[in-house]
Amino acid sequence: MSTEINPTRGEEKMTHSKTEAPFGQGQNVGPAFGSGLPAADFAQRVRLNQQKLRSDLKPQYDFIVCGSGSSGSVVARRLAENPNVSVLLLEAGGDDDVPSVMDADKWPTNLGSERDWNFQAQPNSHLNGRSVPLSMGKVLGGGSSINVMTWARGHQSDWDFFASEAGDPAWSYASVLQIYRRIEDWHGAPDPAYRGTGGPVFVQPAPDPNPIAPAMLEGARSVGIPTFENQNGRMMEGEGGASIIDVCVRDGKRQSVFRSYTFPYMDRPNLTVLTHTLVTRLMFDGKQVTGVEMFYDGKTHRVGAGLEVVLSLGAIQTPKVLMQSGIGDQAALQRLGIPVVQHLLGVGQNFQDHVAFLCRPSSGRAPLGERVRTYRRARRKFPCRAPRMPHGLACLSVGGPYSVASSGPKAEAVSV
Numbered sequence: 353m354s355t356e357i358n359p360t361r362g363e364e365k366m367t368h369s370k371t372e373a374p375f376g377q378g379q380n381v382g383p384a385f386g387s388g389l390p391a392a393d394f395a396q397r398v399r400l401n402q403q404k405l406r407s408d409l410k411p412q413y414d415f416i417v418c419g420s421g422s423s424g425s426v427v428a429r430r431l432a433e434n435p436n437v438s439v440l441l442l443e444a445g446g447d448d449d450v451p452s453v454m455d456a457d458k459w460p461t462n463l464g465s466e467r468d469w470n471f472q473a474q475p476n477s478h479l480n481g482r483s484v485p486l487s488m489g490k491v492l493g494g495g496s497s498i499n500v501m502t503w504a505r506g507h508q509s510d511w512d513f514f515a516s517e518a519g520d521p522a523w524s525y526a527s528v529l530q531i532y533r534r535i536e537d538w539h540g541a542p543d544p545a546y547r548g549t550g551g552p553v554f555v556q557p558a559p560d561p562n563p564i565a566p567a568m569l570e571g572a573r574s575v576g577i578p579t580f581e582n583q584n585g586r587m588m589e590g591e592g593g594a595s596i597i598d599v600c601v602r603d604g605k606r607q608s609v610f611r612s613y614t615f616p617y618m619d620r621p622n623l624t625v626l627t628h629t630l631v632t633r634l635m636f637d638g639k640q641v642t643g644v645e646m647f648y649d650g651k652t653h654r655v656g657a658g659l660e661v662v663l664s665l666g667a668i669q670t671p672k673v674l675m676q677s678g679i680g681d682q683a684a685l686q687r688l689g690i691p692v693v694q695h696l697l698g699v700g701q702n703f704q705d706h707v708a709f710l711c712r713p714s715s716g717r718a719p720l721g722e723r724v725r726t727y728r729r730a731r732r733k734f735p736c737r738a739p740r741m742p743h744g745l746a747c748l749s750v751g752g753p754y755s756v757a758s759s760g761p762k763a764e765a766v767s768v
């Protein structure tokens with residue numbers, strides 16, 4: 353089937369010969385999102401609906417959301433809640449319905465796989481010249497489909513800083529706390545002042561933590577670091593502390609942001625989700641964005657946006673696509689021969705990341721060769737990353753995703 357998708361460049365036709373991705377087959381065991389259908393039937397409805405929508409792509413949608421990661425999944429869903437607008441969600445990666453995404457305990461198998469952009473940092477003199485891998489999700493759900501599933505709110509001081517910088521109290525901790533409560537479906541001890549129930553995001557205290565985790569907390573307490581019932585309530589208002597983490601895992605299954613927000617709306621006629629689609633640049637009329645150029649099904653296509661284009665491509669790809677579109681530091685753009693649409697300093701600058709590291713129990717009795725192999729495997733899967741988390745938040749993973757989080761100035765002392 354062919355669909356002309358660009359009214360201004362009639363020669364471009366979109367051909368759909370590709371086998372459709374099997375959305376939601378088999379792996380999703382969650383509820384049927386209030387549809388009254390068993391989960392498998394709902395998944396089938398989604399698959400058929402998306403097949404139909406993909407085979408009839410339009411030249412223009414009201415909104416085009418680029419990137420289906422943690423942020424794009426929420427934006428696409430919230431827009432699609434209005435049945436009167438059409439939403440196109442574009443994702444470079446493929447379907448998330450594979451065991452390594454769905455089964456919480458398989459999360460490390462995504463790192464270095466086709467579901468990872470596999471970026472590599474420049475060699476860093478502060479890391480003995482090493483060049484560390486920078487994993488980023490390339491799959492429906494983006495990072496939320498390959499991450500460690502820790503549910504970690506921002507600290508009060510960070511939110512209040514954002515509010516003062518933006519001059520907008522909506523960013524303040526007091527305001528955002530109410531949003532956190534609204535979006536959570538908290539399955540720990542009831543705490544209505546801090547935690548919410550009935551929202552789209554399933555959260556629970558790490559079930560069955562490794563015995564090292566409570567021992568770590570005891571260790572923190574013994575050196576005077578306050579410990580908390582969880583990391584997302586009072587601890588985010590304090591000077592520092594430690595707790596067992598909260599996780600977005602239900603019955604051993606990952607609850608990604610994509611599954612929590614977007615998937616439940618994918619049986620609707622106004623939300624089209626395209627996978628294996630690389631957004632290459634924005635289209636303009638003067639300085640007004642009119643749509644996107646994308647690489648899909650072996651060809652370049654253009655799709656118009658009647659109302660807005662949202663770029664939610666992650667911390668590396670969002671500035672990259674902006675720069676490819678001519679938005680950024682004009683000196684850098686001119687060096688690369690990219691026509692400047694808008695000179696904007698800061699695009700592609702100030703990238704920050706946080707450290708991840710591994711502590712694995714090792715037995716002195718294991719043969720040396722085996723210990724070295726284990727260590728090398730671990731180093732490949734759990735690379736060190738720099739610099740540090742905002743507000744000194746550090747997580748220590750002990751034998752899986754169920755671990756201890758600590759925050760504040762003393763955090764690294766505890767965690768390292």
Ligand SMILES: Cc1cc2nc3c(=O)[nH]c(=O)nc-3n(C[C@H](O)[C@H](O)[C@H](O)COP(=O)(O)OP(=O)(O)OC[C@H]3O[C@@H](n4cnc5c(N)ncnc54)[C@H](O)[C@@H]3O)c2cc1C
Nearest residue numbers: 419421422423444490494495499500501502631665666669
């Ligand atoms: C290994 C790992 C573990 C983590 N652990 C945790 C954790 O336990 N808890 C936590 O809170 N956070 C964790 N994070 C961080 C968290 O997942 C990210 O901060 C979050 O997902 C970022 O959301 P985003 O929407 O900005 O980008 P992303 O989630 O990265 O989404 C961007 C999306 O855009 C797509 N995309 C990019 N370029 C293009 C293009 N040109 N065209 C089309 N699509 C494109 C990508 O494929 C991706 O799906 C972890 C991250 C990683 C990598």
